[in-house]
Amino acid sequence: MTRIALVTGANQGIGYALVEELAARLAPSDLVLLTGRNPERVKAAADRAARGARSHVEARVLDVTDTEAIAALATSLGRTDIVISNAIAPLVPDRPQAAQADEFIAVSNGATHAVLRSFAPTLPPGGRLLVVASGLGTLGFLDPRLHPLFDTAALEEVEAAVETWRQAVHDGTAPRKGWPAWLNVPSKVAQVAAVRAVAATRRDQDLANGTLIAAVCPGLVDTRASRPWFDDFGEARTPAQAAGPVVDVVLNPLDPAMYGELIQFGKVLPWHNGKPLDRPVS
Ligand SMILES: NC(=O)c1ccc[n+]([C@@H]2O[C@H](COP(=O)([O-])OP(=O)(O)OC[C@H]3O[C@@H](n4cnc5c(N)ncnc54)[C@H](OP(=O)(O)O)[C@@H]3O)[C@@H](O)[C@H]2O)c1
Numbered sequence: 001m002t003r004i005a006l007v008t009g010a011n012q013g014i015g016y017a018l019v020e021e022l023a024a025r026l027a028p029s030d031l032v033l034l035t036g037r038n039p040e041r042v043k044a045a046a047d048r049a050a051r052g053a054r055s056h057v058e059a060r061v062l063d064v065t066d067t068e069a070i071a072a073l074a075t076s077l078g079r080t081d082i083v084i085s086n087a088i089a090p091l092v093p094d095r096p097q098a099a100q101a102d103e104f105i106a107v108s109n110g111a112t113h114a115v116l117r118s119f120a121p122t123l124p125p126g127g128r129l130l131v132v133a134s135g136l137g138t139l140g141f142l143d144p145r146l147h148p149l150f151d152t153a154a155l156e157e158v159e160a161a162v163e164t165w166r167q168a169v170h171d172g173t174a175p176r177k178g179w180p181a182w183l184n185v186p187s188k189v190a191q192v193a194a195v196r197a198v199a200a201t202r203r204d205q206d207l208a209n210g211t212l213i214a215a216v217c218p219g220l221v222d223t224r225a226s227r228p229w230f231d232d233f234g235e236a237r238t239p240a241q242a243a244g245p246v247v248d249v250v251l252n253p254l255d256p257a258m259y260g261e262l263i264q265f266g267k268v269l270p271w272h273n274g275k276p277l278d279r280p281v282s
Contacts, residue, residue: 003030004080005055005250006073006119008064008111009087011036011045013223014132014246017239018084019045021247023053030055035062036087064111065103074118081124082250085115086132092228097183101169108187109162109194113155116198116213125209128250131195133215137188137262140274143178146186150193151271152200158193165190181278184229191215192262196271199260210254217264218242 005022009015011034019034026032032055036042039061046059062069064087074080089107091100112131120129139147149161165186168174179186195215199206206213220226221242222233230236245265249258261268 003027003082004033004077005030005082005084006033006035006060006077006080007084007086008035008062008115009037009107010034011038011041013225014218014221014239014242015084015086016045016049017243018086018246019049019057020053020240021243022082022250023049023055023057025247025251026055028054028056032057033060034058035060037061037063037065064114065106067110067114070111070114071118074122078122079124080119080122081127083115083119083123083127083129084132084246084250085112085130087111088225090224091183093182094228097181098169098172101166101183104183105162105166105187109190112191112194113159116155116194120198120202120213123211123213125211126254127211129213130246130249131191131215132246133191133195133217133262134184134188135217135219135262135264135269136185136274137192137215137217138269138271138273139189139193140272141185141276142180142189143276145178150189153193153197155194155197158190158197161193162186162190180276182229185277192271195262196260203259207254207256207259212249212254212259214249214258214260215262216246216249217262217269218246219264 007015007018010019023032034046042059050057087107089103091104168177192215199213220236222236
């Protein structure tokens with residue numbers, strides 16, 4: 001039977017590499033949907049990925065800040081075997097974080113919530129829904145005062161915590177309340193918390209039928225998203241190198257230890273890992 005795979009934010013960076021890797025390793029009858037917000041960039045990327053691919057590759061415009069469009073696409077596809085929620089908005093250190101927060105949070109967090117809500121119910125037995133998060137997405141990277149907002153939270157509680165954080169960024173109280181200055185940190189913790197929340201509601205049924213919902217970290221990869229934040233890319237992977245281990249998680253038999261967890265290079269990163277760090281941002 002034809003399998004359908006979908007990757008968000010896939011016209012460049014890791015998302016594009018995930019499409020290429022999926023299209024190289026899925027069957028000729030399978031379909032990989034390369035999605036992104038800009039029609040020209042999405043079509044050009046899909047044309048490029050389709051060249052030499054084993055599976056079919058098609059372009060679909062999907063701006064992930066449009067949660068209704070996410071729901072409509074999930075409904076129109078009916079069944080999606082592999083979903084990778086990957087998009088991230090540009091974020092730079094030298095512009096006020098508050099000025100970038102709304103778009104950044106909508107793309108990373110609003111979309112993660114919408115993808116989990118809309119696509120998880122459409123996964124067939126053996127399906128995969130992965131959210132590309134980060135090693136910074138473990139609870140220990142937050143001030144301990146914030147842990148109760150995310151630890152064992154339901155999806156609605158994660159959404160409320162994200163909104164509390166967004167408002168604190170705008171009203172200037174975020175530093176006093178312990179929120180890290182670098183928006184990427186709370187955003188990634190919230191993504192992993194959202195995955196954990198949804199996974200907790202479906203764990204037994206999913207494990208029984210080989211379905212996986214999890215978060216993944218690709219490691220440090222040289223892309224538009226990482227370039228403004230790191231000086232040393234000596235140890236960084238290329239997007240193509242980063243895509244391999246993520247697609248292994250998609251295609252390997254389900255390891256129950258990975259269910260609902262954050263996975264990096266085939267290993268689970270414990271939820272309580274990490275310690276607060278801060279980055280110079282304006
Ligand atoms: N790079 C790293 O070192 C690293 C490390 C850990 C985790 N990650 C995670 O990996 C994922 C991919 O990051 P990346 O480094 O590949 O970033 P990237 O190169 O900046 O690519 C981001 C992609 O998201 C798309 N996007 C932005 N806004 C969108 C929207 N509203 N709707 C749909 N697509 C949208 C972008 O499209 P446009 O081209 O139209 O802007 C682009 O295709 C992110 O979740 C990131 O946090 C990356």
